[in-house]
Amino acid sequence: MSTPTAYGHDVRTDLSAVRASLAGASPRPFWLDDAPAPTPRLPLHGDVDTDLLVVGGGFCGLWTAVLAKERDPQRRVILIEAVRVGWAASGRNGGFVEASLTHGEDNGALHFADELETIDRLATENFTAMRETIARYGIDAEWEETGMLTVATEPHQVDALREAAEPDGDPVFLEGEALRAYGTSPLYRAGLFTEREHAYVHPAKLAFGLAAVAERLGVEIFEKTRATGLRAPRAGRVEVTTTAGVIRADRVALATNVFPSLLPALRLFTVPVYDYVLMTEPLTDDQLADIGWTGRHGVADSSREFHYYRKTADNRILWGGYDAIYHRGRTVRPRHDQRRESFERLADHFFLAFPQLAGIRFTHTWGGAIDMSTQLVAFHGAAKAGRVAYSAGYTGLGLGATRFGADTMLDLLEGRDTARTRLKMSRRLPVPIPPEPIAYPLIQTMRRAVARSDRNGGKDGPLLKLAGLFGVGFDS
Known part of the structure; x- marks a missing residue:
């Protein structure tokens, strides 16, 4: 029996509230404004x-x-x-x-x-x-080595995180109160905190x-x-x-x-695959305490279609990932930097993860192309x-x-x-990605296979297994 995913492609938060949170957001990347x-x-x-x-x-x-x-x-x-x-x-x-x-x-x-x-x-x-x-x-790059928390948002991910823990405590497996010391979300089932070799700039x-x-x-x-x-x-x-x-x-x-x-x-x-990002307004100490995120570590979830998030110097939350959008023809165009559907999905997922922050606003919404290889x-x-x-x-x-x-x-x-x-x-070069008209339907098929893997307890279907045999991978 398949396990329902914590996130999904349909907006489940009140759509009007999602749109209100995004209203007036700047389309420029926050970093370039800051x-x-x-x-x-x-x-x-x-x-x-x-x-x-x-x-x-x-x-x-x-x-x-x-x-x-x-x-x-x-x-x-x-x-x-x-x-x-x-x-x-x-x-x-x-x-x-x-x-x-x-x-x-x-x-x-x-x-x-x-x-x-x-x-x-x-x-x-x-x-x-x-x-x-x-x-x-x-170089004033705001370099911080504050660790990384990987969270399980689905039952099948818990054992994988437990098995990844090391006896020396880095990474360390977290549940219950130990996990809540790093973050409080109704979606968190377990966590793995890694201190070494993770930084933020x-x-x-x-x-x-x-x-x-x-x-x-x-x-x-x-x-x-x-x-x-x-x-x-x-x-x-x-x-x-x-x-x-x-x-x-x-x-x-x-x-x-x-x-x-x-x-x-x-x-x-x-192949250019677009990733989309939201940036919140600065949060107060009380708001951060409400979600239990008082440290400076970053967070990512364990799904194939995953989210990554971190804090800025002024305590905004950057929230990105999940969608991986390929535009037909391998095009890299300024118009692709904005995608309302992705921003609304990201905002919905943000409030599913942190309902305590209902009512906050996002000040910046942007996208950019990633050079994905197989x-x-x-x-x-x-x-x-x-x-x-x-x-x-x-x-x-x-x-x-x-x-x-x-x-x-x-x-x-x-x-x-x-x-x-x-x-x-x-x-050696990786496995090539075919030209159009093959690339677009192939990538969409792979995206659907990745989504099915998340819905099916992390079990890859025949297509992903076959792709793995040929050295081909795909993630969000």
Whole structure:
């Protein structure tokens, strides 16, 4: 017999109350409102030569530029960004920083079973280096290491959380009063609290801070400069055409993630899936006490279609996840950033989780595209005889992993044989996602299969089992 899910696709809170909570919300990402962008940087004008060109001004590209100058302060590094630094996924995400490079242990075991010990070591080193770099340069990213609470909202999830607990108490399994010390919700059945290797940042402040550091190190950043093509003649430098001129570079690092790769052969290995987020007004101490959430930890539930939520510095609650919307044709468009149906569903689920907060309002509602890959983690590699490197497919759990991707691209461009470049995620591509007209019905079918898995006590049906055999995963 199937178990009804805590959440659902139908709005169950009073619809008028849901709509009232969303009325007047800003469509801009909260982070970009809270940390106004620095003065716009000039676009490129004319042709230029450089040692290293970084394409993309999000986290992956910014880390690549910073690390490149740290490795070799003398090399000329140019970074180009089509719009503004940090405007896309890097300024829209939840700000969760996890050490994991595998989107969880189960997914890691599915794809990289024989490499997990090495991956875990590299993940810890990357997380530690990220923390230390932010501190060393004085980046005001609001870095907090306050732990993560994973909650069971369905009966079948309780035993899985219990089995994941460790004898040393990290992570620790929570029930009853112990769980209520971390949060009080009618949907919480059990919890797993992990203290190590989980942090939270202000995404926009981190992006703007990395860009400022890059410039202090000598990186030249050009905004409003869109790359439109790439040529790599057998002899000579790699040529990247832009809307403002041609850049000739010895090496090129592609950090365009969800946007179509300058290497056409890579374009079927990611697909843009939109995630949507709400941000509440600041909550009072009494309101937070009412829901038992007096700590600074983040929270996520255990379903395949899951929610993630955390606090900001001024005690707002960011509430996102669950919906994963693919728009036909692999399109990434500004109009997709707003989706009333998703916002209403998210608000409904928020009040189901925290009925104590009935009547509060959401000040910001936004969306953004995630570059999903079928292995649910990033892949890295080199092309054009090692002169071009790429890193993409972060699938929504990549804030910390972008630094690892940057280091891996630099290793590849420098011809280094390292533990990073020997990993399967750096030597092979994931299973591709077919082009249209196959992609849209296939993704919708997979989404329905994921929803059925949640409704059926977490048991995967034949389609998800078959996909797993071929190394294909799907989550919200």
